[in-house]
Amino acid sequence: MSKFIDRVVLHVRAGKGGHGCASVHREKYKPLGGPDGGNGGNGGDVILEVDPNVHTLLDFHFHPHARAGNGKSGEGSNRNGKQGEELLLKVPDGTVVTTADGAILADLVGSGTRYVAALGGRGGLGNAALVSKARKAPGFALLGEDGEERDLVLELKSVADVGLVGFPSAGKSSLVSVLSAAKPKIADYPFTTLVPNLGVVQSGDTTFTIADVPGLIPGASDGRGLGLDFLRHLERCAVLAHVVDCATGEPGRDPISDVDALEAELAAYQPALQGDAGLGDLADRPRVVVLNKIDIPDAAELAEMVAAEFATRGWPVFEISTVSREGLRPLTFALGQLVGEYREAHPKAEPRRPVIRPIVKGESGFTVTPDPEIPGGFIVSGERPERWVHQTQFDNDEAVGYLADRLARLGVEDELVRRGAEPGAPVTIGDVCFDWEPTISAGAEVLMTRRGVDPRLEHNERVGAAERKHASRVRRGLVSEDEE
Missing domain, CATH: 3.40.50.300 (P-loop containing nucleotide triphosphate hydrolases)
Structure with a gap:
């Protein structure tokens, strides 16, 4: 007799997005062929779907971890990376999806009903997609995003008359x-x-x-x-x-x-x-x-x-x-x-169309608050700035300059000034802490020179990524100033 399981905790992780490619077209007698780096593929989603042939949550009891496929990185010659393979999980009719706190996320009733349990990460843009008036040949690309990771509770409510x-x-x-x-x-x-x-x-x-x-x-x-x-x-x-x-x-x-x-x-x-x-x-x-x-x-x-x-x-x-x-x-x-x-x-309800709620135009989408752990520091929170930081290659000065431009256009620079931030103030976005340097003229139209280099950063007494990381660890008391 098979074991009946009607409540499980499922750990789902969507696929990571592939990295964009920073490439320049090279051909004989054409030394300046232009950027041709492709975009990374999106990570796969984790999807729950009602299957009338499934009657218990037994499979998830013995295999509580589910992970979708990662997207592939982009390549030269404008070749985009392959999309990550989605993971389709079959659940019984009458399955209710909740968070660990009991908040209801989905009520899956009816054969074929679907719920995206975890969204795959977006692939990073290649340098061919980052061309602009100021950056005609970007020497960097954006990194792929991590897929969504969640702990869900699945409860089966028998659909009986x-x-x-x-x-x-x-x-x-x-x-x-x-x-x-x-x-x-x-x-x-x-x-x-x-x-x-x-x-x-x-x-x-x-x-x-x-x-x-x-x-x-x-x-x-x-x-x-x-x-x-x-x-x-x-x-x-x-x-x-x-x-x-x-x-x-x-x-x-x-x-x-x-x-x-x-x-x-x-x-x-x-x-x-x-x-x-x-x-x-x-x-x-x-x-x-x-x-x-x-x-x-x-x-x-x-x-x-x-x-x-x-x-x-x-x-x-x-x-x-x-x-x-x-x-x-x-x-x-x-x-x-x-x-x-x-x-x-009570006739059967018609399938509801998905509701799309666009972000209100002009909404800032971020907040700036004082850092409770670092005197004079600030924490920038928001989906867009945190995602942009995650996409940035911090060992590439041009990529760092591009991030500064994006944050300036979003209004982060102005908000830090309004909050009284001083040059060199520690600013934390996501899991990255850096010293704020308003003197690089973020957002200004600057003609780029060599690939991977931002002239605004060259003229600043700017320390490298490793030194900034060490200084951040010293401020937080994790290491002494003399330790490497």
């Missing part, structure tokens, strides 16, 4: 077995069923699914027994059926008290998806009461006595026996009718 609830050994699994072709494990002791069992039932022209939910006892909504783990499988059920054991010999138990106890648990349970599928809370779902085991004379008498009490609550009551199969036909047609009424009232 009818959910059977009841105390352990009430006969839920037996009812599934006689109404459908499912063959669940059945025995006369508590918690025989450790996983929800699904079956398909044919009622006239209506076909619906039925599921028994194990482990519901008083206190289930607070975590007692197995109820809290499986109550979520009821969230998408259109109809709830109380299966009552009328032949129980346990002291202090009777059909009415059993149903009242479980009704209290259903009312106390708060679904993770409020208003899931438009059904409302569990306490508002249509109910039927199934009085089981009437093949036993005492149970038949008890069922006849309590049927009127349940009828006064407005719930249809059915007296059945899963052994003799008495009363199953009326129950099947009644459930089929309730499911049919629900489907008429």
Whole structure:
């Protein structure tokens, strides 16, 4: 018997983008052929897709790490790098994707429904794509971006039309077995069923699914027994059926008290998806009461006595026996009718188009705050400046000058001045800390000279990358000034 897994933590990592290529076309008798470096390929995405042939999250339990392919670097002669291969992960229908904090990211219902769990990194531009009026032959290229990396929680909520609830050994699994072709494990002791069992039932022209939910006892909504783990499988059920054991010999138990106890648990349970599928809370779902085991004379008498009490609550009551199969036909047609009424009232929603929210024009997209660890230092935060820093080759002065131009056009220079930054102030962007040098005239139109060189940096008393890194480590107290 395969193991049923309905909750896993999945670690996904999209592919890295390939680096751009810095190349110059070389041909005999054409020494200045111009830049021809291609762009790097984008990293592959990690995608979750609903597959009707997948019924459990077992594969992710044993293989919790998923990684897409990296993009290839660009090459000369304007050859772009190959795109990274996307990773397609098949998940069961009814899978809910959340963060570790419980925030819902996606509700995957319906065959073919997709969710991009992690976006691949963008490939870096080659020097052929960086040509401008000031840089006619760039001697640098942009680095590829890292792919998105996330920890996701996948939870499976069974997509069943009818959910059977009841105390352990009430006969839920037996009812599934006689109404459908499912063959669940059945025995006369508590918690025989450790996983929800699904079956398909044919009622006239209506076909619906039925599921028994194990482990519901008083206190289930607070975590007692197995109820809290499986109550979520009821969230998408259109109809709830109380299966009552009328032949129980346990002291202090009777059909009415059993149903009242479980009704209290259903009312106390708060679904993770409020208003899931438009059904409302569990306490508002249509109910039927199934009085089981009437093949036993005492149970038949008890069922006849309590049927009127349940009828006064407005719930249809059915007296059945899963052994003799008495009363199953009326129950099947009644459930089929309730499911049919629900489907008429709740037609399948049309697939929603993806919503694209463009960034408002003129939005700065960054913030500048004082560095709490370095006196006089500042931290620049924002998606664009952090991405640009990650794309920069800091051992190439021309690339550093290009970064300065980009930051100046974004408004970072002006904001640092407004915040009172002094020349040489430590500025941290992402994982890079450098000394701010406004004297390089960032953003100015400067004619570039040799490849890989920015004349604005040549005329500054600018230390190399290794020295800047050492100075940063000294400021943070990681090494002494004399250490290399």
